[in-house]
Amino acid sequence: MALSNKRLSIIKVVFSLSFFAFLLAVYFFASGQPVVSAPVLGALDYPATHGVNRRLAVWMAAQMHLWFAAFVLAVPILVLILEFIGVIKKDKRYDRVACEFLRVSITAFSLTAITGALLLLSLIVFYPQLMKYLASIFGPTALFYALFFLFESATLYAYYYGWGRMSEGSLKWVHLLIGLGLNTAGTGLMFVANAWVTFMMTPAGVDVSGVFNGNLWEAVNNHLWSPMNLHRFIANIAYGGSIVGAYAAYRYLSAANEKERAHYDWMGYTSSLIAIGALLPLPFAGYWLTAEIYSYSQQMGITLMGGVFAWLFIVQAVLIGALFLAANYYLWCGFGRGSYGERYLGYVKYIAFVIAICFLVWFTPHTLILTPTEARALGGQYHPYLGPLGLMPAKNTAVNIMLLFTFLSFLLYRRSHRTPTVAWAAYGKAAQAGLFTAAVINITFLGVYYGYFTNTLYKVASSVPQVATTLFVIVACLVIEAFMLRGAERTEFRWGRMPGRSQYALLLIAVSFTWLMGLMGFVRSAIRQHWHVYGVMRDASAEAFTPSIAYAAKVVSIGTIIFMSIIVFIFWLSSAGREASDE
């Protein structure tokens, strides 16, 4: 086993160095290119592919790379946070679970590099003119990318292999610093890659005739760069948490004894908490991203939200509804870990009811697909009463209330093994109830006002005050809760006392996240329509058409199955490695 581990390490290093060399080659290739105007392409500018669907090949390579990259960028963030908490709390459990998280992801790093190289290669082979144009603008960033990659690889191996040696005293802080360096490099890598991708959507520094006459920073800092950086950063954390949660769920179901079950229950809870915690601000980052799309081009925004992709957001609503229901279900099952949990079970049906109503609002389409007879009977394509539920203010209202009630489930879960004993506990609970009620009223009022009484241009304006309300209530309730539970009476709380079915909620979250990422990645790319670089460089290949949602769904499903199979293999490798080291 030791030999095979060594061989595996050599393979990883070879792959990593090859990728690094590849990036350097791109840099040197690009650095010699003068800045050019976007070429007008014809069918002959695309090499023959001999039966290979070039777009499908690039799509699959990009999607695999994105899933792996999201996972390997997120896990070190979780690991660093857990390690830091462990140091502060002087609790070795956090340290152990952090190390296990990292072990799970270590093989995925190599696969990220491999899929990245595959993506780059397929782009250069299938879309040489596009790559030449992008490289002429972004060439110098390839050097940054390569350096970040090298630094990330070095810090990763130092962080992982130094875990045991740097576990005590001041060396532990050095270890934490290495972890910080690893995360900085990983995030930097993502930011560089995002610059290329977002430039293709919202090119900056390009004049009206398509000539790039801006500087590199202008191209990097285009309309979508910052919102995309934020959105991906948060989404990656949520995604990484969900995948580790699925790993813990599987290990929980396969646990041989109580101790192991308790460990994986705690691991599943911690990672799902991180996933759900990151999920809460994600819609807000999404609003910013969408607002910037509209700000850059109303046409692109309408294509996204009101055109052929409008129904994609109904599919998205189904997935996010499933995510929220699964997250809440997991929390409700967690009531059983504490002795006081039963007293809150009565509230579950009301929370479930509110979440279901919110889900239905989110699920309501704006434009109905009707026959001419149906449209005449209805008086148009919009339902007279339910039509406004298809608009953003209604969706914003639904998602904010859904977030608040998910947070309520979390508060009740925390009380399942604690009873506040401070003298002002009744007032504290009343203040929390008051805050919740006021928030729901305010969010609903804003939704109704902007949904029914303003013109289209200002309907999206409801999102900021609604988000502010939700965040304020969550923070305020957490502060009250923290003070109220000081010196609280604690009862027996046992990890591992979860029904097996609760673990399927964690699996559902991981699978749904993966599928959702694929779907949203598709729509982000598809709103460029028949453009390589929106409005600047037209796609003249045979595959320039915009795929339907059904087509995309099939591609995403196949990709998800392939990715999840590889992830299962990685989990198996990790377990095998652990068993070998235990022996």
Add this chain to the structure above:
Amino acid sequence: MNNFLKVAAFSLAVIGLYTFYSVWVIPPINPEAPPKEAVVEEPATVDELVELGESVYNGKGACSLCHTAAAGRAPLLERAAVIAGQRIKEPGYKGNATHAEGYLYESLVNPSAYVVPGFGASGSADKVSPMLDVRGSSIGLNETEIRAIIAYLQSISGVEVTIAPAPTEETKAKE
């Protein structure tokens, strides 16, 4: 192994459900094929110019995406050519147009020269238009298409169409 099979079956079932919903439950909508880059021939008559303007307005120009009552994102243009003549005389107008036709042209190629109150980009206090120069970006109209749109707007506003087809070699020779 038993657990592995259960977990795999569950995951596949979830993926299958999402696929089923996306493929068979939601309405099948096939996006339009990419527009062909046809070479626009200079119209020979005013009617042809107006006809071209209408097709660009509803097609390549994507004007009707925003300038409709249903969308509500931009001012309605049914009387644009009439309003244009009044607007250039308003004290708040700071653009360079001196006549209605010039105002319409300016609105297409430099939309921020004058922003109709209530329709500015978010946070710009109606100083910046959310509309882009129609000659660039994904719209990419040429001069003939821009003139055709102005002719179409004049036509639907009920005013005289002042845009004439560009003289061809044949008409030049006759003159």
